[in-house]
Amino acid sequence: MLEYWLGVATLTGIYMIAVLGVSILTGFTGLFSVGHAGFMAIGAYTSALLTKTYGIPIVLGVISAMTAALFVGLLIGYPTLKLKGDYFVIATLGIGQATKLIIENLPDITGGARGLTGIPSGSSFTTVLIIVVVVIWILSNFLRSKQGRNCVAVREDELAAASIGTKVASYKLLAMGISCALCGLSGALLAHYMQYLSPSMFSIVKSDELVMTVILGGTGSLTGSIIASLILIPLPEVLRFGAIQEWRMVFYGLLVVLVIIFKPSGLMGNKEFSIAGMKRLFKNIGLKTRHGRVK
Amino acid sequence: MQNKEAIEAILELKHVSKNFGGITASDDICISVPRGHIYGIIGPNGAGKTTLFNMITGVYDTTGGEIYFKGKKINGLPTAVIAKLGIARTFQNIRLFGSLSVYDNILTACQKNITYSLLDSLFRTPKCRKQEKVMAEYCEELLEAVGLIEYRDQQADNLPYGLQRRLEIARAMATTPQLILLDEPAAGMNEEESIALTVFVQSIRDKYGITIVIIDHHMDVIMALCDHITVLNFGQLLANGSPDEIQTNPDVIEAYLGVDDEC
Numbered sequence: 106m107l108e109y110w111l112g113v114a115t116l117t118g119i120y121m122i123a124v125l126g127v128s129i130l131t132g133f134t135g136l137f138s139v140g141h142a143g144f145m146a147i148g149a150y151t152s153a154l155l156t157k158t159y160g161i162p163i164v165l166g167v168i169s170a171m172t173a174a175l176f177v178g179l180l181i182g183y184p185t186l187k188l189k190g191d192y193f194v195i196a197t198l199g200i201g202q203a204t205k206l207i208i209e210n211l212p213d214i215t216g217g218a219r220g221l222t223g224i225p226s227g228s229s230f231t232t233v234l235i236i237v238v239v240v241i242w243i244l245s246n247f248l249r250s251k252q253g254r255n256c257v258a259v260r261e262d263e264l265a266a267a268s269i270g271t272k273v274a275s276y277k278l279l280a281m282g283i284s285c286a287l288c289g290l291s292g293a294l295l296a297h298y299m300q301y302l303s304p305s306m307f308s309i310v311k312s313d314e315l316v317m318t319v320i321l322g323g324t325g326s327l328t329g330s331i332i333a334s335l336i337l338i339p340l341p342e343v344l345r346f347g348a349i350q351e352w353r354m355v356f357y358g359l360l361v362v363l364v365i366i367f368k369p370s371g372l373m374g375n376k377e378f379s380i381a382g383m384k385r386l387f388k389n390i391g392l393k394t395r396h397g398r399v400k
Numbered sequence: 401m402q403n404k405e406a407i408e409a410i411l412e413l414k415h416v417s418k419n420f421g422g423i424t425a426s427d428d429i430c431i432s433v434p435r436g437h438i439y440g441i442i443g444p445n446g447a448g449k450t451t452l453f454n455m456i457t458g459v460y461d462t463t464g465g466e467i468y469f470k471g472k473k474i475n476g477l478p479t480a481v482i483a484k485l486g487i488a489r490t491f492q493n494i495r496l497f498g499s500l501s502v503y504d505n506i507l508t509a510c511q512k513n514i515t516y517s518l519l520d521s522l523f524r525t526p527k528c529r530k531q532e533k534v535m536a537e538y539c540e541e542l543l544e545a546v547g548l549i550e551y552r553d554q555q556a557d558n559l560p561y562g563l564q565r566r567l568e569i570a571r572a573m574a575t576t577p578q579l580i581l582l583d584e585p586a587a588g589m590n591e592e593e594s595i596a597l598t599v600f601v602q603s604i605r606d607k608y609g610i611t612i613v614i615i616d617h618h619m620d621v622i623m624a625l626c627d628h629i630t631v632l633n634f635g636q637l638l639a640n641g642s643p644d645e646i647q648t649n650p651d652v653i654e655a656y657l658g659v660d661d662e663c
């Protein structure tokens with residue numbers, strides 16, 4: 106039983122990495138993607154095939170996975186992010202579908218729709234935990250930097266961002282790159298955890314779940330994305346027991362509706378949890394009560 | 401100022417035109433803004449004032465003519481590049497980073513002097529920390545100087561209108577520009593607010609030596625502030641001169657000052 110829950114925790118960590126990537130893209134930069142599971146697939150199959158077929162070390166496989174997803178992401182982002190309109194979303198839809206089709210139609214290499222087996226095992230709970238912590242640390246650094254602030258500026262108002270010297274298209278591409286690299290990482294870790302891959306694991310539903318988790322957590326809050334991941338990703342596993350399994354999507358939908366009604370900006374709004382923030386909050390409460398007494 | 405001719409022009413528009421389909425929003429406009437001046441642009445609605453700002457900042461391409469900033473041709477450059485060269489602006493319809501705090505609006509604009517790389521950001525290297533610290537101090541000082549420090553942590557969208565205008569100007573200042581373009585900063589302000597604004601704009605020029613081009617309909621604001629005024633009408637340059645000259649110019653009186661259909 107403990108092993109089972111450790112497995113759930115590991116999977117949660119793996120998917121959380123992808124959610125954090127999409128959080129940078131959608132939550133912080135304001136760009137929508139309906140195909141980021143495709144980048145997970147690219148990462149997953151890259152690392153799986155390289156380690157299985159050529160026997161290269163898993164670490165190198167994972168790095169190649171991130172590089173491959175990054176490369177494809179920049180390739181579709183570069184021409185479409187410069188344009189006004191919905192070209193980018195359409196391109197992500199395209200890449201999501203294309204990846205799945207390519208995998209299905211190259212059965213000799215990828216195992217096709219029946220799946221790829223015999224992938225070297227590597228993603229232990231501890232490994233995933235360490236990677237998640239490092240990713241969160243790096244992303245929170247990013248968001249406190251000039252580059253992170255520029256991404257947020259682009260989300261808030263592109264024209265205003267340009268007027269303070271922000272190269273809008275470049276920062277969109279940067280956010281795209283980060284999100285793709287993280288989805289690639291997530292996919293690779295998934296491959297080495299499951300030791301089995303099939304194209305159905307990376308369907309458009311998975312892409313939507315990534316975006317949904319970010320939105321439910323609160324766009325523009327890393328903390329929100331983390332909390333939403335911790336709740337939503339294990340949910341199907343928790344609901345697996347008994348006959349509730351069929352009700353899973355209903356529950357999901359209900360949750361979305363509830364959040365939209367009661368907290369349209371998501372669980373965390375655009376706020377972050379931080380020690381400094383808590384201190385300030387308590388100080389403010391303290392100040393108010395003190396003032397209350399004096400006056 | 402006696403030696404007007406001796407002062408270098410920081411911004412020059414040479415025969416600038418702009419057509420939108422059939423509409424001529426700017427028709428052969430020549431303007432020369434001396435460094436250190438507060439320069440007014442007035443004219444009825446639809447006269448093409450905002451269009452000029454949009455061309456200067458690269459939001460629109462010019463249909464004809466050239467724009468020079470510090471002697472360098474800037475038309476055709478992207479907006480972000482022009483901003484980095486030292487031209488900042490505000491917008492007729494305020495464009496703040498609405499869901500960010502006052503402080504973050506300012507901090508985001510402070511990027512010209514940041515030289516650390518993406519890798520420095522990701523790993524928060526000492527180089528990054530050091531520059532961030534300098535920027536943080538600079539932002540606090542700027543907020544203090546513009547009188548927004550007490551609103552530091554408030555969300556920009558929740559500020560009263562007058563303060564939103566002020567924040568937008570402060571954000572422009574945070575880019576350490578040499579020229580600021582203000583598009584109707586007093587629009588929608590009451591008497592008191594527009595007097596405060598006049599004092600504020602004056603102080604930006606006097607304290608920081610920033611050249612200012614200001615579009616506005618409030619004649620009291622324009623006449624009190626400006627060293628020089630250009631009047632536009634239907635995309636054309638109607639008059640050019642000191643506030644006194646403009647106030648007595650018969651063309652201007654007929655086209656603009658006399659006809660009171662602005663507000």
Ligand SMILES: Nc1ncnc2c1ncn2[C@@H]1O[C@H](COP(=O)(O)OP(=O)(O)O)[C@@H](O)[C@H]1O
Binds near residue numbers: 425447451
């Ligand atoms: N993006 C645009 N597309 C089409 N017409 C425009 C555009 N921007 C401005 N115009 C037109 O150009 C003229 C001048 O507009 P504008 O510069 O905004 O005037 P002002 O700021 O002096 O009130 C108006 O007739 C306006 O309708």
Ligand SMILES: [Mg+2]
Binds near residue numbers: 449451492
């Ligand atoms: Mg206008």
